[in-house]
Amino acid sequence: QSALTQPASVSGSPGQSITISCTGTSSDVGGYNYVSWYQQYPGKAPKLMIYEVSNRPSGVSNRFSGSKSGNTASLTISGLQAEDEADYYCSSYTSSTTLVFGGGTKLTVL
């Protein structure tokens, strides 16, 4: 199972919006509404930000939103804040009943 494709890095200024893409295949992202997104700070465990494409867990800011079109899922962060600077990973359920992660995207807040 190949890793999902994410851009290595994205950046934005405070207050702006950014979008991180996550591209897979019809056997994972495109085949199921089971894409999730995780935020990870250096040296820390990942934190769930979005599940099942567009659902936010309790306690996650509504500045974070998710969507999907075809084989590509997206995470959008609006009203960018300095604390959003972190690594972001997408994940998808697959037709092999396994899970696969994206390569990760480093978000820099300028």
Added chain:
Amino acid sequence: EVQLVESGGGLVQPGGSLRLSCAASGFTLSDHYMDWVRQAPGKGLEWVGRTRNKGNSYTTEYAASVKGRFTISRNDSKNSLYLQMNNLKTEDTAVYYCARSRGRGGSYFDYWGQGTLVTVSS
């Protein structure tokens, strides 16, 4: 409060074995799929494998990179999850996280441990 605490990491030579443990608290372990995810130094997350819940007969799945070498088990009475790693390779060097799965098919992880570092080196 849900807590996951990994232990058992350390330095091991190539070809060696190591057993990681994950102590769970704050929830009923038998109700949940539980997974292992690893992260090599400076790299991204990699799904390692899972054990399904009691209702799904505790069946297991593994990533191709560890299949045949790693075994996931659990002891619900001890609220513990395990990862037995055999024939370790240098590329298995990583922080290993246990995580609780939720959703249909266990498609996302709502709680993670703090991780335990495994270093495979001679």
